[in-house]
Amino acid sequence: MKKTIDFQTDPSRYRHWRVEYDDAVANLYMDVDENAGLFDGYQLKLNSYDLGVDIELSDIVQRMRFEHPEVKVVVMRSGKDQVFCAGANIRMLGGAAHSHKVNFCKFTNETRNTYEAALKDSGQNYIAAIRGACAGGGYELALACNHIMLTDDSSSSVALPEVPLLAVLPGTGGLTRVTDKRKVRRDRADIFCSMEEGVKGKRAKEWGLVDEVIPNSEFNETVVERAKELAASSNKVAGQGIKLGPLDRQISDDGSISYSLIDIELDRKFRKATITIKGPENSPPDNSEALTKAGDQSYLLRLARELDDAILHLRLNEMELGLWVIRTQGNPELVLAHEAALLSIKDHWLANEILQLWKRVLKRLDVTSRSIIAIVEHGSCFAGTLAEILWAADRSYMMLDEFEGDERPIAKLKLSEANFGQYPMANDLTRIQTRFLGTPEHVDFLREQIGEDLEAEAADEHGLVTYIYDDIDWEDELRIFMEERASFSPDAMTAMEANLRFSGPETMETRIFGRLTAWQNWIFNRPNAVGGDGALKRYGTGIRADFDMERI
């Protein structure tokens, strides 16, 4: 499975989904082209999906927010007659490398979280309208919707058959959403998750697996009615959408990448990607008309989209680059000016969408399984929104005092109001709150530093950076650290970072990325699932899997 995976797409290229617009309601049809799998070796039968299908869905969810702000309800349906969705494609899973499986599931989780949160964040409510079999990842697709409607006929059911059928978990949020979102009684969850055939009709409603069960003859009209009702109850106000054009991106033969605002250099020897973010060059659009007119070209939107693409590209296509070094260069005052312009009109739909997108991109960084280091050099612009990267990173290094021959403005940080609530992590705390979990009073102190120029000594004293070094030590210290990091087991790093990054309270989101994902990763390593005689390999062969029966 070695080919470059491109996360950029647009409606003209979709193979698996289509959208029909009906005023405030968007009808989203999953209609997977079984011959258009991302890789060779499997067919996407029965509306099963691979990463390619999910990349399209992610694109749709994103465009729905920016290009179709008039949409208040999205109805997710199947474009096939007999099946809603059979879940992740089993042959694809059986053949994929562990690293691909895990990163595929992570991206899938992020997309589910995005449309699940769309109601709260953007006033777009997702409904699942299920007719036909809805199994495994198919039901997980539905679980992330906020209202699940099931037709009452002999062939329509919801199911999580992973355990009995494949000896793996419903690991893309399934188990967690059943217990924590749908609050299904635990013994019923146990039954539901260990039956192949799933649950139909009234029982599905009684157990809380769906919200409505509707006679087949009334299904379509009830779905339309429900969508209109929900749309009518929304008080979302939005103008005309903007067009999300293709990103300005070049990938060189050696793998280095340049976007309009980001350059990425690769150091394969030290397994390192250096990501340099450029600050804005012009002043911001200063009202909502100007912002709308700037479309997809306003600085913070352009940067968020490029950074999102860069994260996904590096995650899936450059798996051996275990260390990401993030730098910025630019004018911190201009970064803050762009941010302030958005915050001053944050109730405007487009300003809100840009801020929400930043929230998601920063969260993507939080759950990225790479060691992330922020480097605060002279000439950098870690201010406000961009300063969040410092605390999404595992460590940060900052230049202290002047460096010989370096004419750039002295390194400084700037805090803004955006650092105190605009971008909550998955645990619902800000990155600063999470960082200072033991000393909440320090968060209040930091708030008083908004707008101050914080040079290295102040940044260090306030606990905002990990290390400050002067010209004499800088290069050696960074080199030693990077060499050391490159020598560690990438698995140990992944697991350590997954535990250290999310202290404090838990939410459904942290539980999905922490507990459920970790168990899923474990299962994806166990011979009972992925071994030659395991259930995932033997599925469809007619031969039963051969299990080592020891309980762990």
Added chain:
Amino acid sequence: MKKTIDFQTDPSRYRHWRVEYDDAVANLYMDVDENAGLFDGYQLKLNSYDLGVDIELSDIVQRMRFEHPEVKVVVMRSGKDQVFCAGANIRMLGGAAHSHKVNFCKFTNETRNTYEAALKDSGQNYIAAIRGACAGGGYELALACNHIMLTDDSSSSVALPEVPLLAVLPGTGGLTRVTDKRKVRRDRADIFCSMEEGVKGKRAKEWGLVDEVIPNSEFNETVVERAKELAASSNKVAGQGIKLGPLDRQISDDGSISYSLIDIELDRKFRKATITIKGPENSPPDNSEALTKAGDQSYLLRLARELDDAILHLRLNEMELGLWVIRTQGNPELVLAHEAALLSIKDHWLANEILQLWKRVLKRLDVTSRSIIAIVEHGSCFAGTLAEILWAADRSYMMLDEFEGDERPIAKLKLSEANFGQYPMANDLTRIQTRFLGTPEHVDFLREQIGEDLEAEAADEHGLVTYIYDDIDWEDELRIFMEERASFSPDAMTAMEANLRFSGPETMETRIFGRLTAWQNWIFNRPNAVGGDGALKRYGTGIRADFDMERI
């Protein structure tokens, strides 16, 4: 590593620990006999530990509560000169089966949780007094103490070197307690957990890794002083302790076990253990004097100790028995009478200890990696404390109406006050609250049913059992279920149950058993750690581990 592991021990048999009593202060010395490992093939050098060392510690912690209630402070020290504790023995870990490693770590976690909670539960405060190297599991031992004192000399440090040294995690609570209990800043935690040499002196205090750093020359006297201060500040009132005698237990050649109150039958073909609990035969000791006089023979204490031993025995020695069926037989009124007698004097130290022990035993059941089924037959006594087992189980089956030729009293459940707060799960909710997470008002309704005889239909209607079957269906339904369960992948069961059992809020305890443990189990399956060229296997050979550098 196939030999029967016995969790029963007593001070006369200790090889690795000793305790000296000084009024309200107990001085606990870890002094591991390197030649007394539980298995062959390794030496327990540098106060490193294996399961045998931890079985003794667990016994000490338990006896401290029952035999030495006068103790208010326990000071954990090393009996060696140069080292506090080097953590879990690496050769033991390198050689052990995955199933043994995971179950060993779970038991270790339970022991850590027990003494960590001893202050709140029993007024016994654990202090770690560290002189010498305190690394890995050694520091995890200290982290579970509530006050950590470190001597300030050139060789004393705290460290979590698992990641750089062994490519595994500090997985016995280490990562979680660093971020969530000690609230160490995340970038400092990243540094700390990726350095082999650990942190000494002032920096350890500044980063929050220890509570006090004391000059070496004043260390001993300061520890004594601090212990006395903490003991003096306690208002615990306790009488004379009771003696915990050896359990009345017989293990037959075929593996079946009988205790005074529990019988365990094994069905190896269907990989099933049937655990039958007998109700009490006599009325309870009706005041604190009588309770003390009954010593370790009062019904609820005897049963808790036997059940605890049975759980541990089956977990570690019978790993292929993936299904536990729990039955009771006896008089439910007498169960409630024993419970009521304890609750009426719950402020008495011994009554409190018995109730706290039940809390721990039930929690042990919650995190046991087996499918647990409760069977409510005619003649059973699932009442109050024993009814908790129904909701610790994954499912329950209850007999409906009379069965031909069955003269036992008709099956019924009885709720008591104890079901509504006495035995919180790791998530700090009661089992009933967790079960009805989506309908808290139902918990209020159930509270009104305290004392009622709930026969099958009522129990089913109230959601207290999973299935009710009459004489016609009972045997077939149970057989079908058990055969099906026995055919599933034990790994899928383990992971599914770990996710379904703990809905609702998270605590440090659930995070340790959920998130951290799952990642640790994953690591313990990864070639980078446990493969032939992995770090755990190559440790001590002088050859560096050979890592697959792909990030997952």
